[in-house]
Amino acid sequence: MTSLRRQSLTTKLGILFALVAIVTFAGVGTYLYKSLSVKLEWRDDQELIGKISVMRHLAAEKDSIADIQRDPHSFRDAAASHDNLILLLKNQTGAVVLHMNEEQGGVPTIPLIPLNSEVNENSIKMIDTTAGLTARAIGAQGRTRNGDIVELIVARTTSDRMRLLKSYYIEVWLASICGTLIAALSGFILARRSLLPIRSMANKAKSITAHRLDTHLDTSSVPQELSELVLAFNEMMDRLNGSFQRLNQFSADLAHDFRTPLNNLMLQTQVALSKARSVEDYQALLDSNIEEYERLSHMVDNMLFLARAENTHIVLKKKSLSCDEELSKIAEYFEGIADEAGLSIEIHATGNIYADPILLRRAMHNLVANAIKHASANSVIQIMTVTENNQTILKVKNQGNAIAADHIEHLFDRFYRVDSARSNAATSTGLGLAIVRSIMNLHNGSVKVSCSHDGITSFDLCFPKEGD
Incomplete structure (x- = not known):
């Protein structure tokens, strides 16, 4: 067998x-x-x-x-x-x-x-x-x-x-043996001819390399029974190609984002060592270096979180939370930062939400920090809850520069930044929104962003109801 x-x-x-x-x-x-x-x-x-x-x-x-x-x-x-x-x-x-x-x-x-x-x-x-x-x-x-x-x-x-009867018995078995041989040979030939499309698919699949992941198999040249297999293979190649492209982009972005603080550390240290400095100068250098080290550490922590989230190594501890209580704590935390930026935060929250409290706060912290960073002076940041389609939606709105439509679909990609007007490479790792999306995936929810022509940007966290 x-x-x-x-x-x-x-x-x-x-x-x-x-x-x-x-x-x-x-x-x-x-x-x-x-x-x-x-x-x-x-x-x-x-x-x-x-x-x-x-x-x-x-x-x-x-x-x-x-x-x-x-x-x-x-x-x-x-x-x-x-x-x-x-x-x-x-x-x-x-x-x-x-x-x-x-x-x-x-x-x-x-x-x-x-x-x-x-x-x-x-x-x-x-x-x-x-x-x-x-x-x-x-x-x-x-x-x-x-x-x-x-x-x-x-x-x-x-x-x-x-x-x-004996003569007939012998003739029956002779006819059976001859018929079996003819049928087996015919079946072998027909099977070989019928499986030619599979051999063609295999030969084409062998020619696919890391640089040719956009190659697709032709669905018109295969029997109907194999069309679903070919379509599934093409879809898999599209996913692999997309993952490979994102991996290449991620590697390039990662190298760029690590290179900036490392270059700053090297340059500042080389300048400081070029001649004798006072104690105050060395202390200032160490303070500056600590900031770069903290940024690198924060970036590594975020990357580790994303890696664990994508491999489902994070165990959720969901519970029913009061929306008003949770969002009020977040607003209170950012109140001083918002005042320094000339902004105010408004809360409009009712009902409960079923989520992991630590991850919920992390996602909301990223969104509120992002809203404060890009909001226009003397504007209001609104945090509210909406219930629709059996979902609890948390919204974070801010008034600022409008985001172009071609940037919106990439906002949750790692290390993606729209432009220098909406990001500060010295303080941002470019991973905050990617972390938000990973947190929502862990909750079987989703995150959406919309931007109106008058510059009102809204980030929506959609949580399914308890038990869904």
Whole structure:
């Protein structure tokens, strides 16, 4: 079985086709053989019934048993057309009056059909003659004109029928073997031709490299049964190509974002070491370096969080939270920062939300910090809740410069920044919104962003209801 599993699909189909063919041919041949055997047996039985009825009639036309002995020709003529037919006539004392085809052997005693009983198939018996031949026999009583009782036995050996059946049996198996070979060869050829599209797909798939992930298989050249497989393969290649492109972009962005603080550290340190400095200068250098180290540490922490979130290594501890209470805490935390920027924060929250409190606060902190960073002076940042479509939606709105439509779909990509007017590379890692999206994915929710023409930007966190 293991070796069969390792064979090619063409070989498997050929072998299975051969097995089906031999079972089919053997089944049909066996059925025909049995059918022929039953029909031949039925014909023999009908012939025996006819012969015993004729013998009864011939006996009834004779005057006596002595008349039969003197002139047995009518009986002999009735049985002469069958070489394997045994005819035995006895008188009431059991003495043999006539025995045709004695070379076939004697017939043992069998029950006789009484004079007034009809002959039927149930009276036929299977016997063995004294010559060792198998025969089917029937016996009946007959009467002459003067009332003499005659015992009539007609038997037919099965030698001719068995020879016919044996010949037919051999022909059936020869036909089955030849039919199986032809069917197996035809099945192998047809399977090989039918699987050509798969070989073509395999050859094309072999040509795909990391630089050709945009290659697609042609769905028009494959059978309908393989079209879903080809479509799934093409979709997989699209996902791989997209992931590969994002990975390349992520590597480039990561190198760029790490290079800036590292260059700052190297440059500041080289300048400080170029000549003797005062203690105050070295302290200022160390303070500046600590800021860069903190930024690098923050970036590494964010990247580790994203890696764990994407591999579902973060265990959520969801609970029902008061929206007003949670959002008020967040507004209170950012109140001093907002005042320094000339902004105010408004809360419009009702109901509860089912979420992990730590991750919810982290996502909201990122959005509110982002809103403060990009809001226009003397504007209001609104934090509110909305319930719709069996979801609880947290909204963070701010008034600022409008975001171009071609940037909106990339806002949640790692290290993505719109322009220098909306980002500060010195303080932003470019991972905040990516973290927000990962947190929402962990909650089986979603995050959306919209921007109106008048510059009102809204980030929406959509949480499913408890139990969904």
